[in-house]
Amino acid sequence: MRNKQTIGCFLLIVLLLGVAVSCQKQETAGAAPNDPVPVTFMVPAGWPAPVYNFSNNPLTEQGIELGRKLFYDGRLSKDGNFPCASCHQQVAAFATFDHDLSHGFNNQFTTRNAPALQNLAWQSTFHHDGGINHLDVQPIAPITASNEMAETLPNVFAKLSGDAAYKKMFQEAFGSDRIDTEATMKALSQFMLMMVSSNSKYDQVKRGEATFTLPESLGYEIFKEKKCNSCHVEPFFTDQSFRNTGLSLLPVLEDIGRMRITRNVADSLKFKVPSLRNVMVSFPYMHDGRIRDIFGVLEHYNTGVVKSPTTDPLVRNGIPLSNFEKGQLVAFLNTLTDQVFISNQKLAQP
Amino acid sequence: MKITLSVLVFFGLVGLMGCQQEEGLAIQEAPLSLSFSHKANNDVLQLGKPIVNPFGEPYTISNFTYYISHFSLVTENNTRVDLPVSYHLIGEKQASSKKIALMAPAGNYKAIRLMIGIDSSRNVSGVQTGALDPANGMFWTWNTGYIFAKLEGKSSVSPAPLQNVTYHIGGFATPDNAIRMVELPLPEVLRLRAGGQPSIALEANIDAWFNGKKPVRIAQEAFSMNPGPLAVKISENYATMFSVIKVNN
Numbered sequence: 001m002r003n004k005q006t007i008g009c010f011l012l013i014v015l016l017l018g019v020a021v022s023c024q025k026q027e028t029a030g031a032a033p034n035d036p037v038p039v040t041f042m043v044p045a046g047w048p049a050p051v052y053n054f055s056n057n058p059l060t061e062q063g064i065e066l067g068r069k070l071f072y073d074g075r076l077s078k079d080g081n082f083p084c085a086s087c088h089q090q091v092a093a094f095a096t097f098d099h100d101l102s103h104g105f106n107n108q109f110t111t112r113n114a115p116a117l118q119n120l121a122w123q124s125t126f127h128h129d130g131g132i133n134h135l136d137v138q139p140i141a142p143i144t145a146s147n148e149m150a151e152t153l154p155n156v157f158a159k160l161s162g163d164a165a166y167k168k169m170f171q172e173a174f175g176s177d178r179i180d181t182e183a184t185m186k187a188l189s190q191f192m193l194m195m196v197s198s199n200s201k202y203d204q205v206k207r208g209e210a211t212f213t214l215p216e217s218l219g220y221e222i223f224k225e226k227k228c229n230s231c232h233v234e235p236f237f238t239d240q241s242f243r244n245t246g247l248s249l250l251p252v253l254e255d256i257g258r259m260r261i262t263r264n265v266a267d268s269l270k271f272k273v274p275s276l277r278n279v280m281v282s283f284p285y286m287h288d289g290r291i292r293d294i295f296g297v298l299e300h301y302n303t304g305v306v307k308s309p310t311t312d313p314l315v316r317n318g319i320p321l322s323n324f325e326k327g328q329l330v331a332f333l334n335t336l337t338d339q340v341f342i343s344n345q346k347l348a349q350p
Numbered sequence: 351m352k353i354t355l356s357v358l359v360f361f362g363l364v365g366l367m368g369c370q371q372e373e374g375l376a377i378q379e380a381p382l383s384l385s386f387s388h389k390a391n392n393d394v395l396q397l398g399k400p401i402v403n404p405f406g407e408p409y410t411i412s413n414f415t416y417y418i419s420h421f422s423l424v425t426e427n428n429t430r431v432d433l434p435v436s437y438h439l440i441g442e443k444q445a446s447s448k449k450i451a452l453m454a455p456a457g458n459y460k461a462i463r464l465m466i467g468i469d470s471s472r473n474v475s476g477v478q479t480g481a482l483d484p485a486n487g488m489f490w491t492w493n494t495g496y497i498f499a500k501l502e503g504k505s506s507v508s509p510a511p512l513q514n515v516t517y518h519i520g521g522f523a524t525p526d527n528a529i530r531m532v533e534l535p536l537p538e539v540l541r542l543r544a545g546g547q548p549s550i551a552l553e554a555n556i557d558a559w560f561n562g563k564k565p566v567r568i569a570q571e572a573f574s575m576n577p578g579p580l581a582v583k584i585s586e587n588y589a590t591m592f593s594v595i596k597v598n599n
Contacts, residue, residue: 136476153485
């Protein structure tokens with residue numbers, strides 16, 4: 001009897017397994033030998049979870065490599081001269097080295113300074129006015145802007161589709177050699193998501209791998225004492241909010257900032273708080289690059305704040321800074337330069 | 351042993367039924383096709399033809415394109431049946447875009463509902479494909495969001511450069527939400543049956559853009575190229591543009 005029961009149970013299990021397998025078959029196919037190699041996104045210790053939804057665009061070695069090729073490829077622009085990297089240079093933490101306003105197709109200037117690209121996986125809005133709400137659609141703006149890359153998406157895809165090397169790379173990354181908006185943007189995102197800056201001296205100090213010099217540690221104390229960290233919140237050194245830091249409206253640019261997006265007068269002259277990571281290599285400063293040098297920025301907060309109805313209460317009456325304090329602050333800001341990031345060969349031109 | 355066997359048979363049946371349900375044999379689906387025609391100035395729309403709007407302002411239309419999505423059918427006893435969400439870009443220039451094939455549960459229906467525009471979630475969730483591909487040109491790049499509808503042309507009374515008339519309507523966030531749901535009564539009951547070939551003919555009357563609810567005069571408001579009060583006003587106007595002119599059962 002016991003044996004029969006055992007056989008019955010065994011049969012039951014076999015049948016159930018059979019049913020389960022037959023159901024499963026309709027859903028999952030086995031891993032093909034040419035599947036792209038998954039890459040795990042590493043969150044630095046103590047940092048919050050990224051806001052980017054990786055499940056919609058899983059990182060792979062092939063996707064990242066394709067994104068890198070696209071990022072450095074002039075064919076994404078109308079005349080071939082303006083890859084993403086023309087305004088986003090690694091040596092300047094992917095801002096434009098030594099340029100106030102970015103310039104693009106046919107010798108045209110834009111109205112803003114190219115922002116540094118770093119730690120984008122934690123960023124929920126893009127551009128100085130936050131007009132872009134998702135990393136995957138951001139590149140469409142510079143590619144199609146007439147004073148930047150000045151190209152159309154269909155033209156970009158036609159050019160890339162004529163290149164067998166690209167078709168192969170799209171095939172390997174996304175399982176189809178169809179070159180379209182989705183695949184192109186997702187590849188660019190995958191590459192840009194790898195731009196993680198978390199190895200500055202500041203980070204090493206936080207990890208207990210290095211110690212600040214006296215000026216650096218004094219500067220860090222002043223940074224907190226003067227409440228710079230109210231807006232430049234660690235570990236990203238930005239709270240991603242939009243604020244008017246008392247910069248006057250330049251008549252030639254007439255850039256009203258966040259108000260351009262929200263049409264709310266309360267947002268007039270507000271711009272996104274930039275990260276201070278790699279601040280020493282991403283000069284000139286402010287959304288339009290009007291201040292060339294870091295001491296000029298500190299002097300702006302010391303004496304240059306222009307009061308208007310939307311000027312932020314935190315800087316409205318200025319931030320008094322002595323020359324000594326400025327010197328120590330700059331010593332601290334120097335510790336935010338991430339040499340590993342700006343010299344990482346995996347982020348360089350392929 | 352008897353117990354074991356019946357348990358075995360029971361679980362086996364449950365398992366098989368599980369498989370069947372996944373194949374979706376339970377609900378009877380029937381095809382439904384929609385066709386769209388466009389009218390302006392009481393005549394079939396002809397791009398480039400000189401016409402007048404309801405205020406007598408002369409103009410020509412060079413482009414008329416819009417998104418519709420989120421179809422529902424309303425049964426005779428007022429139950430709303432939501433169809434699987436789909437997005438469709440309809441353009442006067444693309445004849446093939448003016449026919450839509452849907453699948454819907456068999457039944458009798460007295461009205462059709464649709465969204466003019468794209469729900470907010472698709473406006474904030476990154477790059478989309480198919481009808482929603484930003485490469486289709488119905489997308490604001492600098493202020494992320496879809497352009498739900500475009501009406502472009504020229505008018506001698508337009509104060510805009512080159513006498514352009516440019517209405518790009520979109521906006522998914524409060525207070526500039528231009529997403530419009532419309533419910534259109536059917537002139538006769540739609541009888542959806544498996545094996546049938548029923549169709550609904552819809553007509554969009556462009557005149558409604560100017561006077562559907564509130565007046566929009568080209569001489570005063572010739573262009574709308576971002577979310578805002580004018581876009582909302584025009585969207586409320588064009589929410590009245592559709593009517594169902596025929597049901598073929």
